[in-house]
Amino acid sequence: MQKVSFFKSIHVKFVLVYILLIVIAMQIIGLYFARELEDTLKDSFIESIQQRVDLLEFSMRAEIIKKRGEEDPTIEQSLRTVLYSVRSEDINEIRVVDTNFRILATSDTNKQSIVGQRSMDTNVRRSISSETPFNTIKVDLQKKDRIWVLASPIIYQGEVLGAIYLESNIETVFEQMSEINLILAGGTAMSLAITVILGILIAQTITRPISDMRRQAQAMAKGNFSRKVRVYGNDEIGQLAIAFNHLTNRLQEAQSTTEGERRKLASVLSNMTDGVIATDRKGRIMLINETALRLLKVPRELVMHRPISVVLGIDSEYTFEDLIHMKDSINLDFSSPERNYILRVNFSVIQKETGFVNGIISVLHDNTEQEKIDMERREFVANVSHELRTPLTTMRSYLEALADGAWQDRELAPSFLNVTQTETERMIRLVNDLLQLSKMDSRSSDLNKELVEFNKFFNRIIDRFEMSRSQDVHFLRLLPEAQYFVEIDTDKLTQVIDNIISNALKYSPDGGNIRFGCIVQGGLLKAMISDDGMGIPQENVERIFDRFYRVDRARARSMGGSGLGLAIAREMIEAHGGAIWAESEEGYGTTIFFTLPIELDEAGEWD
Numbered sequence: 001m002q003k004v005s006f007f008k009s010i011h012v013k014f015v016l017v018y019i020l021l022i023v024i025a026m027q028i029i030g031l032y033f034a035r036e037l038e039d040t041l042k043d044s045f046i047e048s049i050q051q052r053v054d055l056l057e058f059s060m061r062a063e064i065i066k067k068r069g070e071e072d073p074t075i076e077q078s079l080r081t082v083l084y085s086v087r088s089e090d091i092n093e094i095r096v097v098d099t100n101f102r103i104l105a106t107s108d109t110n111k112q113s114i115v116g117q118r119s120m121d122t123n124v125r126r127s128i129s130s131e132t133p134f135n136t137i138k139v140d141l142q143k144k145d146r147i148w149v150l151a152s153p154i155i156y157q158g159e160v161l162g163a164i165y166l167e168s169n170i171e172t173v174f175e176q177m178s179e180i181n182l183i184l185a186g187g188t189a190m191s192l193a194i195t196v197i198l199g200i201l202i203a204q205t206i207t208r209p210i211s212d213m214r215r216q217a218q219a220m221a222k223g224n225f226s227r228k229v230r231v232y233g234n235d236e237i238g239q240l241a242i243a244f245n246h247l248t249n250r251l252q253e254a255q256s257t258t259e260g261e262r263r264k265l266a267s268v269l270s271n272m273t274d275g276v277i278a279t280d281r282k283g284r285i286m287l288i289n290e291t292a293l294r295l296l297k298v299p300r301e302l303v304m305h306r307p308i309s310v311v312l313g314i315d316s317e318y319t320f321e322d323l324i325h326m327k328d329s330i331n332l333d334f335s336s337p338e339r340n341y342i343l344r345v346n347f348s349v350i351q352k353e354t355g356f357v358n359g360i361i362s363v364l365h366d367n368t369e370q371e372k373i374d375m376e377r378r379e380f381v382a383n384v385s386h387e388l389r390t391p392l393t394t395m396r397s398y399l400e401a402l403a404d405g406a407w408q409d410r411e412l413a414p415s416f417l418n419v420t421q422t423e424t425e426r427m428i429r430l431v432n433d434l435l436q437l438s439k440m441d442s443r444s445s446d447l448n449k450e451l452v453e454f455n456k457f458f459n460r461i462i463d464r465f466e467m468s469r470s471q472d473v474h475f476l477r478l479l480p481e482a483q484y485f486v487e488i489d490t491d492k493l494t495q496v497i498d499n500i501i502s503n504a505l506k507y508s509p510d511g512g513n514i515r516f517g518c519i520v521q522g523g524l525l526k527a528m529i530s531d532d533g534m535g536i537p538q539e540n541v542e543r544i545f546d547r548f549y550r551v552d553r554a555r556a557r558s559m560g561g562s563g564l565g566l567a568i569a570r571e572m573i574e575a576h577g578g579a580i581w582a583e584s585e586e587g588y589g590t591t592i593f594f595t596l597p598i599e600l601d602e603a604g605e606w607d
């Protein structure tokens with residue numbers, strides 16, 4: 001913030017105003033006072049002189065009209081005696097002049113030589129001729145003093161006898177005046193000094209809280225709300241300071257509320273599993289959360305303030321205007337040959353009550369799994385329908401043939417009926433398998449677990465197959481002597497092993513070998529069933545556990561398989577906490593492995 005310069009500060013202004021007021025007041029008072037005083041002093045000076053002149057005039061008149069004898073002193077002598085007697089400090093000189101303007105006497109002892117000369121003074125002449133007194137103020141050229149000159153006629157019975165001429169030193173009055181003026185000036189200076197000090201003090205009481213408030217406002221702008229303005233009194237400024245402190249508190253509260261809200265919103269946004277993008281009214285990204293960045297696999301600095309349609313890669317299909325009116329969600333397919341990756345995007349408009357669009361919010365969701373599930377579901381339904389249709393169409397054609405008369409044929413009829421029966425059984429098997437899968441999907445099938453010794457359990461299943469086999473296949477058991485205890489649902493695991501062995505038998509040539517193995521690895525029991533049959537192409541090995549998957553449909557169907565056996569096996573093994581996988585080489589054979597957790601407590605002796 002800009003600093004207030006010294007000359008612009010309230011402080012200086014305040015003091016200046018005070019000084020000006022005092023100066024003006026003193027000037028007005030001084031001027032008026034001096035004028036009045038001067039007039040009064042002058043008047044009283046003149047009056048005192050005038051009184052003496054009146055007295056003098058009286059004596060002069062008496063002397064002039066007096067009848068004189070031979071021994072009597074001359075008129076000049078007696079006038080001089082009178083004049084000498086009235087001499088005083090303030091009177092410089094008094095002269096008496098007769099009607100012919102001849103000087104009869106002077107009070108100045110040094111100027112007795114002028115007696116008998118004619119007076120040149122115009123005041124004297126005018127006062128004798130007009131019979132009225134005249135006075136002026138003259139400057140004594142030698143002493144540079146001002147002198148007051150009066151010429152007053154001596155009148156006796158309406159006749160002018162002469163005039164009194166008087167010079168008095170009025171300078172004393174002016175000296176007195178300038179002394180008084182000096183006192184006044186001193187007073188003014190003193191009161192000015194006091195005013196300045198008072199002004200500074202009073203201004204301080206105003207400016208200090210104000211600059212305090214200024215500092216406070218500056219601190220507030222920097223986010224520091226802890227400062228408080230000091231309240232000096234309960235005047236307007238004190239109340240302003242109180243209001244200011246109140247404002248500070250409110251601002252602090254408001255700020256912490258908004259800060260809290262902001263933090264809440266930020267944590268909600270950053271902890272959301274969905275991506276959120278908000279734009280301004282032109283569609284430029286203003287806010288994007290971490291999830292959205294992660295889903296889009298872009299750095300923040302690259303997408304901020306860029307158009308949302310460009311960032312989502314849909315600018316060729318949709319304008320921002322289209323997105324505003326978009327009701328349904330759209331899928332963005334970022335899949336690569338290696339990996340499926342699909343995002344679902346929803347748009348909603350940020351709108352004011354007036355309908356003005358302020359921007360849009362889009363929510364991104366990773367839809368890859370959902371899409372995969374949807375696809376699998378569609379595939380599954382298609383597979384099921386296809387698998388059911390095949391036996392049904394076969395049955396229909398045989399039944400049609402029977403209806404058309406084949407039933408009467410003693411040789412054909414039993415074989416036709418046999419086919420329909422086989423197909424029906426196949427359908428029943430298929431439906432049973434499907435039911436079992438759906439049970440496993442809905443997790444409604446609880447495992448009926450019991451503790452069994454695995455080798456014994458495994459051997460019993462192998463025995464069953466060995467006794468009932470129709471092909472020329474050799475069974476090789478590579479099972480250890482030790483006892484491995486597992487907690488399993490024996491019915492379900494029997495089904496799993498049955499399916500693996502029957503697959504091995506199905507795809508083994510005559511004279512082939514089927515090997516059975518079992519080892520313990522990392523706390524898990526690992527079982528293995530291996531054949532040296534036709535094998536599975538490398539790229540299909542993983543898929544044999546998918547529902548309805550068969551490597552070669554035509555071949556498999558001819559062998560009565562629907563492709564659900566291994567899918568069911570995987571569900572069951574996983575439900576037991578194990579895993580199942582296959583290793584195979586085309587033309588050389590296939591090995592199926594599965595693991596089961598071992599019960600260590602009961603299997604103490606095998607280690």
Ligand code: ATP
Nearest residue numbers: 503504507544550551556561562563564565566590
């Ligand atoms: P189902 O078991 O439902 O009667 P299926 O045997 O065809 O039918 P799966 O047991 O799930 O189905 O096997 C899936 C596919 O995997 C088979 O169709 C077959 O192509 C292949 N397969 C499984 N085991 C072997 C094996 N030992 N050798 C070669 N191919 C196999």
Ligand code: MG
Nearest residue numbers: 499503561565
């Ligand atoms: Mg099978």
